[in-house]
Amino acid sequence: MTASRTARERARTELTREIVEAARRRLATEGAAGLSLRAVARDLGMVSSAIYRYFPSRDELLTVLIVDGYNALGTAAETSESDETDYAGRWLALGHAVRDWAVAHPQEYALLHGSPVPGYRAPQDTVVPAMRAIQVYGRLVSEAHRAGAAGTPVGFPDPLGLLAADAERVRQVMPGTPDGLVLRAVGVWTALFGWIGFELSGQFEGTLLERRAAFDHHLHCQATLLGLPAGAT
Amino acid sequence: MTASRTARERARTELTREIVEAARRRLATEGAAGLSLRAVARDLGMVSSAIYRYFPSRDELLTVLIVDGYNALGTAAETSESDETDYAGRWLALGHAVRDWAVAHPQEYALLHGSPVPGYRAPQDTVVPAMRAIQVYGRLVSEAHRAGAAGTPVGFPDPLGLLAADAERVRQVMPGTPDGLVLRAVGVWTALFGWIGFELSGQFEGTLLERRAAFDHHLHCQATLLGLPAGAT
DNA sequence: GCAAATCGAGAGCACTGCTCTTGACTTGAG
DNA sequence: CTCAAGTCAAGAGCAGTGCTCTCGATTTGC
Numbered sequence: 106m107t108a109s110r111t112a113r114e115r116a117r118t119e120l121t122r123e124i125v126e127a128a129r130r131r132l133a134t135e136g137a138a139g140l141s142l143r144a145v146a147r148d149l150g151m152v153s154s155a156i157y158r159y160f161p162s163r164d165e166l167l168t169v170l171i172v173d174g175y176n177a178l179g180t181a182a183e184t185s186e187s188d189e190t191d192y193a194g195r196w197l198a199l200g201h202a203v204r205d206w207a208v209a210h211p212q213e214y215a216l217l218h219g220s221p222v223p224g225y226r227a228p229q230d231t232v233v234p235a236m237r238a239i240q241v242y243g244r245l246v247s248e249a250h251r252a253g254a255a256g257t258p259v260g261f262p263d264p265l266g267l268l269a270a271d272a273e274r275v276r277q278v279m280p281g282t283p284d285g286l287v288l289r290a291v292g293v294w295t296a297l298f299g300w301i302g303f304e305l306s307g308q309f310e311g312t313l314l315e316r317r318a319a320f321d322h323h324l325h326c327q328a329t330l331l332g333l334p335a336g337a338t
Numbered sequence: 339m340t341a342s343r344t345a346r347e348r349a350r351t352e353l354t355r356e357i358v359e360a361a362r363r364r365l366a367t368e369g370a371a372g373l374s375l376r377a378v379a380r381d382l383g384m385v386s387s388a389i390y391r392y393f394p395s396r397d398e399l400l401t402v403l404i405v406d407g408y409n410a411l412g413t414a415a416e417t418s419e420s421d422e423t424d425y426a427g428r429w430l431a432l433g434h435a436v437r438d439w440a441v442a443h444p445q446e447y448a449l450l451h452g453s454p455v456p457g458y459r460a461p462q463d464t465v466v467p468a469m470r471a472i473q474v475y476g477r478l479v480s481e482a483h484r485a486g487a488a489g490t491p492v493g494f495p496d497p498l499g500l501l502a503a504d505a506e507r508v509r510q511v512m513p514g515t516p517d518g519l520v521l522r523a524v525g526v527w528t529a530l531f532g533w534i535g536f537e538l539s540g541q542f543e544g545t546l547l548e549r550r551a552a553f554d555h556h557l558h559c560q561a562t563l564l565g566l567p568a569g570a571t
Numbered sequence: 572g573c574a575a576a577t578c579g580a581g582a583g584c585a586c587t588g589c590t591c592t593t594g595a596c597t598t599g600a601g
Numbered sequence: 602c603t604c605a606a607g608t609c610a611a612g613a614g615c616a617g618t619g620c621t622c623t624c625g626a627t628t629t630g631c
Contacts, residue, residue, distance in 0.1 A: 111628080111629065111630095112628080112629095113576095113577070113578085113627090113628060113629070116578095117577095117578095134456070135456060136453075136455050136456040136457075137453065138371055138455055139455075139456070139457075141617085141618065141619090142618080142619065142620090143617080143618065143619080144618095151579070151580090152579065152580055152581070153618090153619085153620085154579080154580070154581075154582095154620080154621080154622090155578080155579050155580075157619095157620070157621085158577080158578065158579080162619080162620080163618095163619065163620090211454075212456070215453035215454065216453075218535065218539065219452055219453030219539075220369075220370065220448035220449075220452030220453050220539075221444075221448065221538065221539045221540060222369050222371055222372075223367070223368060223369040223372070223445070224369075224372075227540075265551055265555075267548050267551050268548055268551055268552055268555065270547070270548075271545065271546045271547055271548055271552060274544075274545045274546075275545060275546070288552065288555050288556075288559075289559050291546070291552070291556075292529065292533065292555070292556040292559050292560065293529075295529065295532035295533040295535070295536045295556070296525065296526075296528065296529030296532050296533075296560070297532070298532050298535065298536070299528035299529050299530070299531045299532020299533065299535065300525065300528040300529075300532065302451065302528070302531065302532065302535055303528045303531070305454065306451065306452075306453075306454045307454060307460075311507075312504065312507045312508060313504045313507075313508070313524070314503070314504055315500050315501055315503075315504055318498055318500050318501055319501055319504060319521065319524070322498075322501065322521055322525070323521075323524075323525040323528070326521075326522050326525050326563055327525065327529070327563075329563070330559055330560075330562070330563070344597080344598070344599095345597080345598095346596095346597060346598070346607095346608070346609085349609095350608095350609095374586085374587065374588085375587080375588065375589090376586080376587065376588080377587095384610070384611090385610065385611050385612070386587090386588085386589085387589080387590080387591090387610080387611070387612075387613095388609080388610050388611075390588095390589075390590085391608080391609065391610080395588080395589080396587095396588065396589090
């Protein structure tokens, strides 16, 4: 019951939310490195020390932004799914959903998949939201395999037994899939983010101009590694 | 002739080099965000304002580190090549060389392929060194295609004519290759860096433990997209 | 009604990038 | 050799940062 809360409690949750929103606005324009607590405080008309009543440190505020980012990306991934049985289509939709969100929120995306800071250790709060996107992917791969739509193309190297334990751990997000598919799926997943990283860091500037079409082709090519039928593009 | 230079000139080039080396040491431990001009000056026993006699700003010093990083990565890529005609082997060697360098110099790698800072625009000095690694790759793809070793596997989507102009631009680094191979090669290149990014940002922590073997398998799988023969792994 | 908890404001500390001035030194031309 | 011009390190100083502490004012719950 929000009505039973005291005025002070309501004001606190409200101001906490406002701080996060102001921080997110600053993050979008200045980037993570330029996000200043004092600037956020100025935007809200308060003094910098007042922020510390709500967040114990700048890192904690950044962590909240990271969790929000993972959740936003996870929601985008979860709502991307199209026709249940069109596994190639689901892969394309998922890939485009991730890229669309990244292009729309480059600084937040950089916060999630950017350069790691030596001292920074990801708090426990971030791991669950961080899993949402890859779980959508794992479900897709798992279901495609169960439906026989993710056939193993010939000419693929079988992973060494050395990787069996690693594959077993990854299989938690894509149950029932064989080692080869599991490991290929990990590689395809990194290929998705590798492309987005190139695009966001401007490495395609002046070279690849038809970004969406080129990315779509990239998704089609990577889909063949999963054995998903590659449509025309 | 270095002997003809005055003592002041020799001292200047020497101290410039020492500043860069001290900055690189700090970069390795503190990361790019924590690289402080004053700390570098303290390491060298000088006062912070003296640094500005050698580098007009912190960004300029970072740019020198970036150029050095691209050159080191480029050298690693160029010296990786093995048997001329074993194109799959050359691809594996190139991939491992890039990853080995990245793992050995994570902070420098993050400087090259990390989160872009909103305001920062890559100076012209960086573009030529930045091309060295991908030119090794382009030469490999081009020669493999010319030798008939990079056959186009069936079941691949042909890129739309929309991407012809983009492919033409990329073809500058891999002459003589058809549009489909060019675009697939770009995707494979990003897949290489995508994997490294995952590994360096700790996303494989506790999951993929056999890093080198898993990466090797990733390289084998991506090689099939280029039509290179996939050996056993 | 009142003690306790909570809050915003402000001063202050140590740090940062960067600028400016000052005095000592080196250089190259006369 | 002389000496003006150029170059240098050092220090003070400015504006900004994250963060801590204190001090009143307000709100809470007993």
